[in-house]
Amino acid sequence: MLTAFIITCVRLLFRFPFDPTERFTFLNLFVGSYLTGLSVWGVSQTSVQRFLSSKSLFHARMSVFIQLPLLIALILICGLQGLVMYAFYYGENPVDGSIRGPPNTTSADQITVYFVSEQFGGIPGFQGLYISCLVAGSLSTISSNLNALSSVTLVDIIRPYRHWRSTRRGDLLAEESELRDTRLSKILVAVYGFLGLALSYLCLSMGTLISLFNTVFGAVGGPLLGSFGLGMLWKRANTHGVLSGSISGFLLGVVAILGSRFQAGHSQMFGLFKLSFQWYALMTLSTTVIVSIIMSEFFRRLDPDLNITDIDPKLLATFLRKEEKATKAKADFEMICSRDSTEKANEGKLIEDGGKTSDIM
Numbered sequence: 617m618l619t620a621f622i623i624t625c626v627r628l629l630f631r632f633p634f635d636p637t638e639r640f641t642f643l644n645l646f647v648g649s650y651l652t653g654l655s656v657w658g659v660s661q662t663s664v665q666r667f668l669s670s671k672s673l674f675h676a677r678m679s680v681f682i683q684l685p686l687l688i689a690l691i692l693i694c695g696l697q698g699l700v701m702y703a704f705y706y707g708e709n710p711v712d713g714s715i716r717g718p719p720n721t722t723s724a725d726q727i728t729v730y731f732v733s734e735q736f737g738g739i740p741g742f743q744g745l746y747i748s749c750l751v752a753g754s755l756s757t758i759s760s761n762l763n764a765l766s767s768v769t770l771v772d773i774i775r776p777y778r779h780w781r782s783t784r785r786g787d788l789l790a791e792e793s794e795l796r797d798t799r800l801s802k803i804l805v806a807v808y809g810f811l812g813l814a815l816s817y818l819c820l821s822m823g824t825l826i827s828l829f830n831t832v833f834g835a836v837g838g839p840l841l842g843s844f845g846l847g848m849l850w851k852r853a854n855t856h857g858v859l860s861g862s863i864s865g866f867l868l869g870v871v872a873i874l875g876s877r878f879q880a881g882h883s884q885m886f887g888l889f890k891l892s893f894q895w896y897a898l899m900t901l902s903t904t905v906i907v908s909i910i911m912s913e914f915f916r917r918l919d920p921d922l923n924i925t926d927i928d929p930k931l932l933a934t935f936l937r938k939e940e941k942a943t944k945a946k947a948d949f950e951m952i953c954s955r956d957s958t959e960k961a962n963e964g965k966l967i968e969d970g971g972k973t974s975d976i977m
Contacts (some may be wrong), residue, residue, distance in 0.1 A: 636891050636892060637892060641894075647897075648896070649946065650843065651897035652829075652830055655833060656837060658841075662761055662764045665760075704731070705717060705718055705753075706718070719731070725825070748956070755794035766805045827893055830896070832873075834893060834894075834900065836869070837902025838869065838898070838903075839865035839900050842861065842862065842901045843904065843908075845860075846861075846904075846905060848936075849933055852912055854922050856915045857909070857914070857915050860908065863902065865900040865903040865907070868901065868903050872889065872899070875888060876890075
């Protein structure tokens with residue numbers, strides 16, 4: 617009996633059905649969650665902005681190491697919470713063998729709130745404490761994202777546009793006004809906040825929060841992760857190539873999302889639209905990397921100056937920095953040797969010309 621139980625557990629644990637259209641499997645949960653989490657916690661604008669605001673590189677690394685065990689504990693608690701509610705509503709009552717059945721909710725995201733109201737509603741202040749925790753967690757995430765959106769818009773769009781406009785007009789670029797930019801960033805935060813409220817109503821028709829999170833960050837986080845990865849791991853990457861790859865990966869993710877929404881329930885769906893949202897991150901990441909490599913080589917052939925662009929070793933991965941430093945040192949040594957040989961040749965020519973002049977005199 618024990619042997620049969622162990623064999624059954626091993627078969628269940630090591631069964632990896634590779635069906636890309638199946639919504640949840642062990643393989644797509646592992647790969648999709650890993651890539652999505654890596655893009656969100658490692659290379660997203662909010663994370664990078666927090667890393668750059670740290671006192672030093674050591675403090676940035678420590679923030680990640682401190683956050684990691686807390687995040688793992690949070691995910692485990694959420695998983696246990698789901699198991700408890702599943703056992704509560706769908707498990708058999710040990711007394712009479714009855715099954716309570718699913719709660720009277722219109723969305724799966726309402727089950728937790730319903731469970732708290734039903735089981736702990738009699739405790740004074742418990743529901744208020746629960747709602748305050750939800751609101752506090754939401755506010756911290758929303759405030760970080762709104763701040764990141766405002767900063768990106770101001771630094772990467774508005775300020776370059778000011779510079780381009782002043783250059784086109786032939787005017788000198790006026791000094792950046794901190795007071796003006798501060799007011800503008802506050803206006804941008806308000807605009808993005810109202811835009812987020814408007815988009816929240818559209819999320820009601822896009823499934824559960826888990827599917828929505830993995831769908832959106834799979835389409836957006838994959839190209840972002842590919843851009844950072846190429847910048848750290850592939851020295852031949854250039855701006856035009858990586859930008860082309862990122863746009864291609866993002867557009868492919870958007871097409872997959874829209875197609876899966878508009879063709880949901882059709883008997884004959886295009887293969888891409890049947891794909892589970894857990895594979896979106898891998899799909900967009902692979903597209904970004906492949907297109908970026910091809911287009912980077914294409915732009916290198918169009919512009920030979922890209923082949924002699926210096927690379928800052930600090931931007932590369934740790935195991936590539938020594939190689940880059942050695943290559944740069946070798947190039948500098950060859951340049952110095954070439955310059956010394958040229959100077960010696962010039963000195964010899966000057967001596968020879970001086971000797972001829974003295975013979976003539």
